[in-house]
Amino acid sequence: MSFLSGAHMTGGYGGADILHDCTIGVERGEIAVIVGPNGAGKSTAMKAIFGMLALRQGTITLDGRDIGALSPQERVVAGMGFVPQTSNVFRALTVEENLEMGAYIRKDDYRETMEQVFALFPILREKRRQPAGELSGGQRQQVAVGRALMTKPKVLMLDEPTAGVSPIVMDELFDKILDVAKTGIAILMVEQNARQALEIADKGYVLVQGRNRYTDTGAALLADPEVRRTFLGG
Structure with a gap:
């Protein structure tokens, strides 16, 4: 079990489920990146882990503790x-x-x-x-x-941290995110700039329609021809 884990998450915002048996996790001092096409459920997975979305199924744990019943404010206090x-x-x-x-x-x-x-x-x-x-x-x-x-925090969760910034600023922000991870904080982020994000990621999750499609190291996903062709523009 990862230091922060959202395991087998299924749920949505009241109607049809957006997440389907989705599992995301990150260890201390690691960077885990969630990528995928628009509408894949990336931000929804983050919000579910942070307690902003009620799950029908699944468990959320932090450092071995089940935090599924905690409000977002209580999860901030928890780390x-x-x-x-x-x-x-x-x-x-x-x-x-x-x-x-x-x-x-x-x-x-x-x-x-x-x-x-x-x-x-x-x-x-x-x-x-x-x-x-x-x-x-x-x-x-x-x-x-x-x-x-x-x-x-023990875990820092970032939803599209480089949205709307220039490529130079994006590189600077990614450098700072690496610096934060070096202090031992676990970092989980959703990022549209998938190729650049996977370059700094210890672990990557590719979601499609709320499901895990690929899970591997950032380097392995970048090297996977099918991932590159389908999600990274070749």
């Missing part, structure tokens, strides 16, 4: 950080205030964690007094990731 694709910063608040909002569940002194975030994302230190809404798209993504890191 899960989630960065949605959109509306993931408080635009009217400064960068520093956004990071402070991420520490709302903490009872200890969070200043050391904020320094770690500023060390990871130096541009945020430079712009700490600036409203997040005035930042570029890539900088706002750094704020969103930084705010999630302020909770001191």
Whole structure:
């Protein structure tokens, strides 16, 4: 069983099921990437693992503990950080205030964690007094990731972290994600830029219509002719 595991997940948003016996997992310090065509259930799988979607079947475990009955807020307390694709910063608040909002569940002194975030994302230190809404798209993504890191998560979940950013900014964000994984945090992310994401992934999941189609290391999926032809543009 993986450190974070969503096993045999079946469910949807009230009507027909979107996920069908879908299994996703990631270990400490690893990067696991969920890829697949539009409508494959990638973001739905993430939301199910985070507790935003009721499952008809399946189990969600974190570090061996069944967390299926926990609300999303309770899962944050248990060690899960989630960065949605959109509306993931408080635009009217400064960068520093956004990071402070991420520490709302903490009872200890969070200043050391904020320094770690500023060390990871130096541009945020430079712009700490600036409203997040005035930042570029890539900088706002750094704020969103930084705010999630302020909770001191065991797992960081990222839904399309490079959506709408330039290729240069995408590469920079992937470099930062690698840096976060090196600290021992498990990273699970959904990504449309499948080829680039699999290049940094320890493990990859290719979903089609809510089902696991391929599961392997990132390198093995990149080397698979059928995966390349069908999902990576040749």
